[in-house]
Amino acid sequence: xxxxxxxxxxxxxxxxxxxxxxxxxxxxxxxxxxxxxxxxxxxxxxxxxxxxxxxxxxxxxxxxxxxxxxxxxxxxxxxxxxxxxxxxxxxxxxxxxxxxxxxxxxxxxxxxxxxxxxxxxxxxxxxxxxxxxxxxxxxxxxxxxxxxxxxxxxxxxxxxxxxxxxxxxxxxxxxxxxxxxxxxxxxxxxxxxxxxxxxxxxxxxxxxxxxxxxxxxxxxxxxxxxxxxxxxxxxxxxxx
Ligand code: CA
Numbered sequence: 001x002x003x004x005x006x007x008x009x010x011x012x013x014x015x016x017x018x019x020x021x022x023x024x025x026x027x028x029x030x031x032x033x034x035x036x037x038x039x040x041x042x043x044x045x046x047x048x049x050x051x052x053x054x055x056x057x058x059x060x061x062x063x064x065x066x067x068x069x070x071x072x073x074x075x076x077x078x079x080x081x082x083x084x085x086x087x088x089x090x091x092x093x094x095x096x097x098x099x100x101x102x103x104x105x106x107x108x109x110x111x112x113x114x115x116x117x118x119x120x121x122x123x124x125x126x127x128x129x130x131x132x133x134x135x136x137x138x139x140x141x142x143x144x145x146x147x148x149x150x151x152x153x154x155x156x157x158x159x160x161x162x163x164x165x166x167x168x169x170x171x172x173x174x175x176x177x178x179x180x181x182x183x184x185x186x187x188x189x190x191x192x193x194x195x196x197x198x199x200x201x202x203x204x205x206x207x208x209x210x211x212x213x214x215x216x217x218x219x220x221x222x223x224x225x226x227x228x229x230x231x232x233x234x235x236x237x238x239x240x
Contacts, residue, residue: 003048003120007031008038008064009082010056014105018051021109027116035059039067042074049116054083054094062097069098078119082107132167134225135214137206139167151209158183159202166215166225175222199223 005022009015010033019029032041035058042050050068054061061081068074081099083090094102101115130141136149144160146153155163161183166174174182176195184190203215216226 002026002028004028004030004045005049005051005116006042006045006047007051008035008041008056008061009033009051009053011053014053014082017109018112021113022116025113033057035061035064038064039071042068042077047077049078049080049120051112051116052079052081052099054081054090062093065094065097065099078122080112080115080119132164134167134170135227136211137163137167137214137225139164148206148209148211151211153205153208155202155205158198159205162198162202163206163225166223171224171226173216173218173222173224179223195223 005027007015007018007029009018009031012033015031015033019031022029030041030045030047032038033056035056038052038056038059052061052065056064059067061083065079065081068077068079079099080101080103081094082103082105083094084105091102091104100119103112103115132139132141138147139145141164146155146160146163162179165179165183176192179195180190180192184194199215199217203213206215207213214225214227216224216228218224
């Protein structure tokens with residue numbers, strides 16, 4: 001999936017020009033011309049980055065930017081302000097309301113694209129704090145919410161810890177002994193097959209919506225979270 005860039009801009013010619021150039025660079029692009037609609041659109045489309053015009057009908061670009069920074073779910077979204085104003089004071093204002101970068105019209109498209117790429121690179125490794133993501137699985141460690149795509153997954157406390165442990169080091173095969181020690185705690189006396197029981201419950205909960213199985217069972221070795229549940233030549237026991 002290509003990163004989605006949202007252009008919030010009322011000048012059609014600029015939207016058309018940006019759309020053409022960004023798509024050529026491999027981005028998906030959507031746009032919104034109305035300041036009042038912009039926030040709603042941002043929430044619905046969840047773009048990877050917003051290009052935000054300063055002067056808009058309805059809410060101004062600076063007010064939209066402020067709202068983005070106030071909103072808990074949008075707070076970390078990268079924003080580049082686009083403006084016809086070139087005054088230093090305006091630039092300072094644009095950055096002070098929370099824009100990550102600022103470009104004055106008429107701007108150089110290659111420079112804008114370079115800045116977009118730089119911003120996306122900068123934010124990519126920093127996933128939201130306390131969030132683990134693997135494929136379509138998302139774990140919010142603060143709210144303890146687990147989702148697969150749009151589906152909310154209910155997990156017991158042990159399954160939650162188990163999934164968290166596997167998600168922290170994807171593709172790494174953990175022996176059952178290690179999982180027992182790390183997830184259940186070293187002092188608790190439980191049998192090794194307890195791990196299998198909980199992996200089975202976890203797998204059932206994760207795949208209930210007919211999703212791809214991302215838990216890999218490596219016979220006589222252990223478990224991993226992996227895109228290839230068969231793990232190449234390894235055996236995969238669907239009952240575990
Ligand atoms: Ca405008």
